[in-house]
Amino acid sequence: MYATPTTEQRELRAQVAATLATACTPGRLRAAWADRAAVRALWAEAIELGLIGLMVAPEAGGLGLDARDAVLLAEEAGFVGLPGPLVDTAWVIAPLLAAAGETEALETVLSGAGWGVVSLGPLVADAEPDSLILRIEGDRAQLYAATPADLRPLAGVDPGRPPARFSPSAAPLWEGPGGVAAFDRGALGASAQLMGLGRRMMALALDYAKVREQFGRPIGSYQAVQHHLANAAVAAAFAEPLVLRAAHSLATGHPNTSVHVSMAHLRAAAAVDKAGRVALQVFGAIGYTTEHDLHLYLKRAWSLSRAWGDEEFHRSRVAAGLDAPRDTKETWDV
């Protein structure tokens, strides 16, 4: 049993975190809100880092990492609020294309000529004219080339992750089974990003609470403020192990991966929600402006936390999983 990241994993994580911190500053995030070219520029840097081909085998041009490594890097991408469909492309579409032997389409996404986005229903986010769109319905997956006629852009609360309505008119480029596994990968990658977003908002709030003074003392010395932050820390501390466990299940083909992913998603979404609420409260009025950086991460969290199944979806999956007959040799393994 070795239930924490290894030294090597932590080193890789630290390297990626440092590069992302320089590349994806709040200033660049704001630029990305205004101009999609800025998003493409950041995406190109993510490709350099190997983040897009993360889970594709080296022979096919990737890094060959599994979910246990990828989850840590997805958290760091979340920490900086990296725009662009990282999880859709790197966790779901690229590995699916590699497995299906669709080398041309794979090359498109690995080179950055286009990226991939996942559509679970009528909406899709980050879809561009050169995107590949994977629609997942149950265990079926269908891959489309995006065409402007099929996409109706909509305004989104997070301008860094613009939504659109997607109705495919042409036949898919590819279709096949594996929708559930693809969904699980995306939901887990998103859970990891949400953890990173939560940690970022907490970091901002903690820094502020240490320096902002009122009534002659830093506000972080007042018990009410301390307890809000402590509660957010507890939520995050007990969501993280579920995310790591789900990554292990995904990587090792555990029969209950879907249940583990749903547990992770539920708690990651709750933790980032808590972190965002607490951070906003700690900042007070100043956090309630677009001038301050907090809203960049808050809105990304709002956008991402509902993108991979809503709460009811994940709760139903957990309930169904618990209700299924359990292997009684394992003590508590669901």
Place this chain on the structure above:
Amino acid sequence: MDLTWTPRELAFRDEARAWLEANVPREGLGSGDTREGFFRHLAWEKQLFEAGWAVVSWPKEYGGREASLFEWLIFEEEYYRARAPQRVTQNGIFLLAPSLFAFGTPEQQARFLRPMAAAEVLWAQAWSEPGAGSDLAATRARAERVDGGWRLTGQKTWCTRGAFCDWIYGLFRTDPNSTRHKGLTYFLLPLKAPGITVRGVEKLDGDEGFAEVFLDNVFVPDADVLGKVGEGWKVAMATTGSERGLSLRSPGRYMAAASRLFDLWRDKGRPAAHRDAVIDAWIDADAYRCHTASTVTRMVNGEKLGAESSLNKIFWSEMDIALHEAALALLGPEAILSEDPVAGPWLKGYQFALAGPIYAGTNEIQRNVVAERVLGLPKGS
């Protein structure tokens, strides 16, 4: 990351499971916090000890089997899965023993550890005083130097199962000019010593599970001081980490409870309105289990459990209440029936869960610790 057990660990699990299956009393022993219940539990403790299961992680010379931390976790999971009896020795073996291992002399270890494990000597924690609960450093009980030892005077309270135990451990102020956490010494003493009066106090759930201990010039020899004179606070703080972090509440307890809750939900026809509370209990218990596995991994790799154990304590105590509230909600009007075979245990468990945010350091103090020592926020005034 590797979340699988080794063949050796699986064999250990199988052995524990088989022994528990063969030996756990079918009927249950009732509460260990009443006089008769306590003594029924002693028989079980001796059975555990004889079979080498009382203190699995201890050295063999003291009755252990030198199980690794992970094996200890496995044993705890099997123990709760088997619905084995409450451990009435826990205040000794989980709370005092770590301090004895860390600070005890070889003579003290030889004298105290094995009888503790064998349930021949039962220990109660004499920590709090009427004026010193959350603020343990406000301890007023004192010890005056005499020839060959000390004379202890003062009052201790909230000693769990103190009315049935043999020995206590607690802090006494040996430096009369000291205040707060300085000048305290950690003493071990028998409740039968002349000058001690013990008065049982009934807990909210009806069991005589607490005691007050009054000390009037009680003689304690030098040999029964644990650690150095004047360094009692340091010795005491060594256990507080274990109490909050690992030892006190192992994940198996909550996995077993969440499993029973799920069965209750199923028995009641899976009512939709209760689904979320039921699966939340499971998810939280599982999160706690995964978190503990990562904590144990870090300890095995040589890290020390620090103030983060406060995060654990907040989490398990609030989880336990939510879990029991979910059960009472499922039971509906029958949730008031204290002798009912189904509702009774849940009601008892609920009442015990309510104490969780209070003992082992109140959750308010724990949140202060998280804020100041984990998150680095400035100290409150």
